[in-house]
Amino acid sequence: MKIQVLGTGCAKCKQLTANAEKAVQELGNGAIVEKVEDIREIMKFRVLSTPALVIDGQVKSIGRVLSPEAIKDLLRA
């Protein structure tokens, strides 16, 4: 499983990355958390606001900092 956090490095993006890492750690499912900071790479996901959360290539949330709990729910689904 691969989680990608799309964002050009603002505070919210860092927070979302930290939350995703926490969620993965707590679930212990060994998912990889990757930050995507290049704007052209971000645009390939066709999001209009950041931070965005992508799980296995699917955009799951846009423009919001999800809590570790919410990310866990998405990972279990």
Added chain:
Amino acid sequence: MSSVAHSVRQTGSGSKVEARKPRFRARTLVQLVLGLALWLALYRVIEPFAGWLTHRVLGLSEQERLGAAIAFFLYEAPKVLLLLVLVVFGVGIVRTYFTPERTRALLAGRRESVGNVLAALLGVVTPFCSCSAVPLFLGFVEVGIPLGVTLSFLISAPMVNEVALVLLFGLFGWKVAALYLGTGLVIAIVAGWVLGRLKLERWVESWVYEPIAAGAAVEDERLDFAGRVGRGVASVREVVGKVWVYVLVGIAVGAGIHGYVPEGLMAGIMGKEAWWSVPLAVIIGVPMYSNAAGIVPVVQALLGKGAALGTVLAFMMSVIGLSLPEMIILRKVLKPPLIAAFVGIVATGILIVGWLFNALL
């Protein structure tokens, strides 16, 4: 292929969720009404409570400097915080209806003039953070929204700020709040239109126009009523949780000025007679970056001591509307001449508004 997840509440086995939905809605409504009643009750008791605390408990009189300052703080701080909670909550709910994706769809294919007006209006209600300015800009370009229309949006989104609107309403009344909203929109519309007329597309980084190979656009998120209310609560937590310190510090500074700075001191420096005070306010304000919450209470105190409304409004707009961090972010897609034109035209708009108000009021 990609799709946004439904709110957490909605995930789960289908039929069960369907059956529970009406109850969720009823419960959310009851909570909403109770919350509003509590808010109203609190709002009603602030004034008598602040008075009681200042005069009876602390034994201070409004005639004394300390008394005036403390009475001001004890009344204004809870009032402004309560107004902030209510409006941020309301705006949080409204914004679930105006996602950037939907705003883009509404703007795609519009003519320039109508597009500028619509873009400025949507800039007020669409959730926007300056860190998202670049993806938003690229997304707008991708569907062929004209440069000037995009810029109208990018001017209005930060400048017409809901926190500033609440503070202005709470501290000065609805007339000043309406003036701020109206003039902010006019600046965004006119500046965007002018920038569009100038045909500055060649000053946009060329890679912006290169097509991006990508999958289907992201679907719009579906939220139920409880989900929207949940977003309202979340935005209260996020926004109020972040700005309450600035509000309190701002009001404390305001209280200090209220109690200790003599009447009319500001009249000479920031009064109507001093025509140069408006450009000076803009020049000082543009590189400054503060959120609206911190600046308005200070501004109120200045106004109370004789500073002119136009000057103060111009100062506030240039602080929150034009900021260095946003320009640095936009530099990724815009070349320096276009950024200079952007700042120059918006600053000119603010200048005109400042002078206009000083002349009219």
